[in-house]
Amino acid sequence: MGDASPAADWAAIVTDAYCADAKPPLTQELAGRVRDALAKAVDSPAEDAPNTLMDRLNGALDAFEIELRSVVGPRVTSLDEATGAVVMKHRSEAGQPLRAFGGQ
Secondary structure (H helix, E strand, C coil), rough: CCCCCCCHHHHHHHHHHHHCCCECCCHHHHHHHHHHHHHHHHCCCCCCCCCCCCHHHHHHHHHHHHHHHCCCEEEEEECHHHHCHHHHCCCCCEEEEECCCCCC
């Protein structure tokens, strides 16, 4: 990963992956809000956030979508800390991707 802090790296990597598949597409302002929320999730002290990094990132994405109630995107399914790679996948119910604007 880069010379920036791990929080900034993971926040940027996951934000880019999330925004690439979010429906509807996010504005720059909303993408910035996602990045900020993800950076806070990464920086959470272990005693405040005992879950894994992936759980904290996905929790931040859940909170962002709940707040907006009009966007849906993928969740982190794996993180490779050695290469900085992230794999994202859309959540689904009954084999169908979730939709924005009212869910199923």
